[in-house]
């Protein structure tokens with residue numbers, strides 16, 4: 346009987362929390378509606394409403410602290426199918442670390458070695474970059490942001506059991522700063538320079554960039570003008586899954602995304618000295634949401650997470666899904682085109698590279714069956730293992746010349762790229778032999 350107590354209390358807290366959360370949001374939305382603050386001629390993602398006023402922050406912070414406490418420290422779990430296979434101690438780090446290091450800090454972005462030349466790492470995005478639910482085994486765990494495990498910005502443990510971009514870079518340069526230390530919300534210190542917000546959309550990235558610059562510039566560990574910084578931007582899952590079907594003119598989304606991405610990159614170019622930016626597209630929603638043999642939990646959760654595609658609320662049909670898939674294709678083309686555009690070329694201290702590993706990513710590693718261990722409890726976000734595959738794929742993309750970059754992820758140590766004597770630098774569009 347005594348053993349049952351915590352369980353009962355847990356469920357009680359869970360239900361109370363959900364009820365409280367739903368109630369407060371309903372009240373807020375009712376107020377917004379009643380006051381006519383929401384403007385129906387502006388798309389829902391682009392509106393400033395009552396929810397955006399400063400006083401609301403306290404409420405969001407309260408709700409998210411509650412979620413964080415409720416889910417608990419899931420990111421430190423050491424067993425479960427959602428974990429990658431650790432790389433055993435007898436296997437040496439695959440690269441010659443000395444080749445990843447310049448004798449002195451280079452002054453050109455086209456001469457950056459992947460290792461110690463990068464001193465600062467940062468990221469912008471949504472729940473995919475927050476690593477929501479990477480170690481989830483049940484519903485409430487999805488509220489935990491396992492940022493320490495995030496593919497582009499997580500630095501928990503080390504490359505052997507959390508094979509992320511920062512953990513690989515740390516082997517070359519233990520002085521790296523900016524990676525997330527572990528489970529955290531955006532307002533916790535552990536998140537470091539991971540600016541991702543769950544539910545974020547394209548509209549949010551210019552703001553996120555300003556907040557990022559502010560945060561890094563103020564950090565006393567960073568020599569703002571001298572240190573090389575790497576930023577990875579990945580956004581769009583929420584635009585395409587949840588909001589596109591509510592837009593007045595869904596076909597205009599790629600165009601609007603183009604303007605925001607341009608604005609963000611121009612801002613970084615003009616305000617963030619010595620920066621290398623990776624632009625990564627969110628994987629095809631069709632591939633992730635239309636998985637075969639989805640477990641029941643995933644089917645129900647997808648109604649909420651991807652309501653433009655799953656369920657009946659917006660009269661979803663094959664035709665409407667076809668339409669959203671076309672829009673996503675254009676959204677992705679825009680990212681590529683903006684990253685490759687002339688205005689970001691030929692600069693000494695700034696470069697943008699489109700990293701395409703997600704374009705043809707597959708969940709069927711053996712070619713036949715979906716490998717659900719790559720996905721979180723909701724089959725939507727990535728598991729820790731998925732994050733490790735993604736982190737390694739991003740690392741590989743950095744060392745592959747444009748036009749020859751891999752379009753998918755691979756099992757961890759298959760095809761792990763290293764800097765070589767012939768090509769020791771991170772590829773930019775200006776230092777690569779192959780035209781993109």
Ligand SMILES: *[C@@H]1O[C@H](CO)[C@@H](O)[C@H](O)[C@H]1NC(C)=O
Pocket residue numbers: 422423424428431502503506
């Ligand atoms: C990963 O390795 C660290 C030691 O470097 C260890 O403390 C941790 O428990 C390991 N995690 C897993 C999931 O095995």
Ligand SMILES: *[C@@H]1O[C@H](CO)[C@@H](O)[C@H](O)[C@H]1NC(C)=O
Pocket residue numbers: 658659660
């Ligand atoms: C769904 O279809 C019904 C009937 O055709 C229509 O009345 C309704 O407005 C549609 N809903 C949406 C969200 O498009």
Ligand SMILES: *[C@@H]1O[C@H](CO)[C@@H](O)[C@H](O)[C@H]1NC(C)=O
Pocket residue numbers: 705707752
């Ligand atoms: C994409 O992946 C599939 C297998 O998953 C493969 O058959 C196809 O050739 C790939 N396409 C490209 C462009 O790499």
